[in-house]
Amino acid sequence: MSKKTTSKSRPTAKSVSTSQNSEANAPINTKLSKEEKIEIYRNLVRIRRFEERTLRAYQQGKIGGFLHLYIGQEAIAVGTTSLMGPDDHVITAYRDHGHALAVGMSMNECMAELQGKHTGCSKGKGGSMHFFAPDKNYWGGHGIVGGQTPLGAGIAFALKHEEKKGCCMCFLGDGAVNQGVVHESLNLAGLWELPVIYIIENNQYSMGTSLERSSASTMLAKRADSYDIAWEQVNGHSLYDVRAKTWEAIERAHNECLPTVIEMATYRHRGHSVSDNEKYRDKEETEKYKRTSDPVILFQDTLIDEKVLTEDLIKKINTEAREEAEKSAQFADQSPFPPEEELLKDVYWEEDNPEHKTSQGKIFFND
Amino acid sequence: MPVITYRQAINDALAEELDRDEKVIIMGEEVAEYDGAYKVTEGLLKRYGPKRIIDTPISEAGFIGLGIGASMLGIRPVMELMFWSFAYVAFDQIVNNAANIRYMSGGLIHCPIVIRGPANGGTSVGATHSHTPENILSTTPGLKIVCPSTAYDAKGLMKSAIRDNDPVYVMENTLLYGEKGEVPEEEYTIPLGKAALKREGSDVSIIAHGRCVQIALQAAEILETEDGIDAEVLDLRSIRPLDEEAILQTVRKTNRVVLVEENKPFCGTDAQIAYMIQDKAFDYLDAPIKRVSSIDAPQIYSMPLEKIQIPDAQRIRSTVLEICPISSNT
Numbered sequence: 211m212s213k214k215t216t217s218k219s220r221p222t223a224k225s226v227s228t229s230q231n232s233e234a235n236a237p238i239n240t241k242l243s244k245e246e247k248i249e250i251y252r253n254l255v256r257i258r259r260f261e262e263r264t265l266r267a268y269q270q271g272k273i274g275g276f277l278h279l280y281i282g283q284e285a286i287a288v289g290t291t292s293l294m295g296p297d298d299h300v301i302t303a304y305r306d307h308g309h310a311l312a313v314g315m316s317m318n319e320c321m322a323e324l325q326g327k328h329t330g331c332s333k334g335k336g337g338s339m340h341f342f343a344p345d346k347n348y349w350g351g352h353g354i355v356g357g358q359t360p361l362g363a364g365i366a367f368a369l370k371h372e373e374k375k376g377c378c379m380c381f382l383g384d385g386a387v388n389q390g391v392v393h394e395s396l397n398l399a400g401l402w403e404l405p406v407i408y409i410i411e412n413n414q415y416s417m418g419t420s421l422e423r424s425s426a427s428t429m430l431a432k433r434a435d436s437y438d439i440a441w442e443q444v445n446g447h448s449l450y451d452v453r454a455k456t457w458e459a460i461e462r463a464h465n466e467c468l469p470t471v472i473e474m475a476t477y478r479h480r481g482h483s484v485s486d487n488e489k490y491r492d493k494e495e496t497e498k499y500k501r502t503s504d505p506v507i508l509f510q511d512t513l514i515d516e517k518v519l520t521e522d523l524i525k526k527i528n529t530e531a532r533e534e535a536e537k538s539a540q541f542a543d544q545s546p547f548p549p550e551e552e553l554l555k556d557v558y559w560e561e562d563n564p565e566h567k568t569s570q571g572k573i574f575f576n577d
Numbered sequence: 578m579p580v581i582t583y584r585q586a587i588n589d590a591l592a593e594e595l596d597r598d599e600k601v602i603i604m605g606e607e608v609a610e611y612d613g614a615y616k617v618t619e620g621l622l623k624r625y626g627p628k629r630i631i632d633t634p635i636s637e638a639g640f641i642g643l644g645i646g647a648s649m650l651g652i653r654p655v656m657e658l659m660f661w662s663f664a665y666v667a668f669d670q671i672v673n674n675a676a677n678i679r680y681m682s683g684g685l686i687h688c689p690i691v692i693r694g695p696a697n698g699g700t701s702v703g704a705t706h707s708h709t710p711e712n713i714l715s716t717t718p719g720l721k722i723v724c725p726s727t728a729y730d731a732k733g734l735m736k737s738a739i740r741d742n743d744p745v746y747v748m749e750n751t752l753l754y755g756e757k758g759e760v761p762e763e764e765y766t767i768p769l770g771k772a773a774l775k776r777e778g779s780d781v782s783i784i785a786h787g788r789c790v791q792i793a794l795q796a797a798e799i800l801e802t803e804d805g806i807d808a809e810v811l812d813l814r815s816i817r818p819l820d821e822e823a824i825l826q827t828v829r830k831t832n833r834v835v836l837v838e839e840n841k842p843f844c845g846t847d848a849q850i851a852y853m854i855q856d857k858a859f860d861y862l863d864a865p866i867k868r869v870s871s872i873d874a875p876q877i878y879s880m881p882l883e884k885i886q887i888p889d890a891q892r893i894r895s896t897v898l899e900i901c902p903i904s905s906n907t
Contacts, residue, residue: 301646335680336683340682342681342682342683342686343685344685349686350678350682351681354669354673357673360638360639360640360643360646360670361646363642363643363646364645364647364648364650365646365647366646367652368646368647368649368651371647391638391639391670398633398636556684557719558719559741559742560741560743562684568737568740568741568766569721569737569768570769570818570820571815571822572819572820573721573819574718575853
């Protein structure tokens, strides 16, 4: 692996635009057809309605453990993944439902996974934080804060090694940037010029601790300077802004094989997980974001202004999404739990493929 | 048959697998331009070039995690840890990510990675550099752990490890790198999970892994000449999978067992093996199962005391004598 010798394209840092859709006229957005815009809107709505339905299932006691809702951040997952080509990949942290649906996973397999059912995307073995769909270039769903960031570098490494014109979009939260492994990953990405895009979804709170109480410097993306990586701060509430700035990073990865760090300003409308009394922030703050910065409503309004959406179409899309979510809940309800023998499957490849087994001896120690 | 060092045997295994499968790459600190901190990867950069033999910064969590990510896309990285002790700064990657990705994805994602490097004390490098984490890592389902004790095994097990579709962690030993042994010229592999009977005997079974096998063999010689005790020595070679049948077979034969390892005693690998023996061969035991482990303190730096801390032939001998009746001497 050769070390970089020259510093290539480097955008200068800009303050985040507070005006909506400052990038509406970016070529990557103006080239969208009416149908494509409607599909993007539909995905935003589908994620929102799906997660609202998961919350009900959680409250009914059907979902175990944690449920980290993405509500309020949808423009990021939908905007970024709407740009993916055949060799572009995604990996994210535990708040992963939005990214999963955005890359094309079905509500059924996701809802069933949440309920620990055999029909879930991971056969009920992963749960809320661990959705995977490698056939859709979606590599999870990772539960440990920051733990996915070197994997994202590794996916980008593999793409470069195999000389593919692709990239890995690796998502992380504002809380992750203080994990050591994130910095190790950034260093490797910068040092080896890996086509990885680290997208920091800055929703201002790492669980119950605000950005100001977590980070010595609150310009999170600026840390990329230390690793000679281009960086950008983006209004993550705006679908068009997300797409425009992510596209620049994808092109940098594709054409120059260089990494980018993008910090996207966003806000989660719900608690860290479902059981969160949210003492750490004012209700008024949350209400303000819901009123002024809801990414679904913002994009909806934009498309109404553009005469792409009508009230009837909005209603239809929302009804369909609600019905799809409801059907997924029924699907999950009716699906079986994994049979007991599943406990010991998918642990070792050889045990599941005995015809190719070369190892001997005892591999499980249950008796 | 050619006689080569343990170090050369691993080097040969790596080269043969690099030749066989273009997806195999080598990555680690000082593996390329420096030719390996312990020269295990010597000459590989020259032969295979910087695309496949890759120096990393001192950044274990980063580069091990990177290797895991690359393996998910089909690359077969062989990662060198300069010492297995350094695994502790990459623990989340080594345990949480590598071991769990296949399970949590319902079998959709594989992680065919090898992590290799020395794991031993006895070289006066102090407590931070002397860990033997085979016990800690073999407790995690999804991982495979092997501890070769000879040049022959190091080569054959390494080749199997690289071909395995799951994470395999190979624990070598800096004190064995220079040890020579017979290694055939023709290609071979050794299946993981197959123990090797290193010495036949009838009075007591000494079961060990890694360098402790060599010490057990020395002890067996002393026991024969000094005490008239005929010890059998079994080399586990692989901790997970474990050759349970070979263990039970030797116990049923000699009815007395001494387990030897360089781990500290509490929750050492041999604690599990002792449990298994009492559970499955209780009626065959004529004496309590005994263990020889490192003395239960952080690894001491001072050379003469470290020699006392880790198992040696005399400690094995005296432990055997505790459970073997002296009458067998007559």
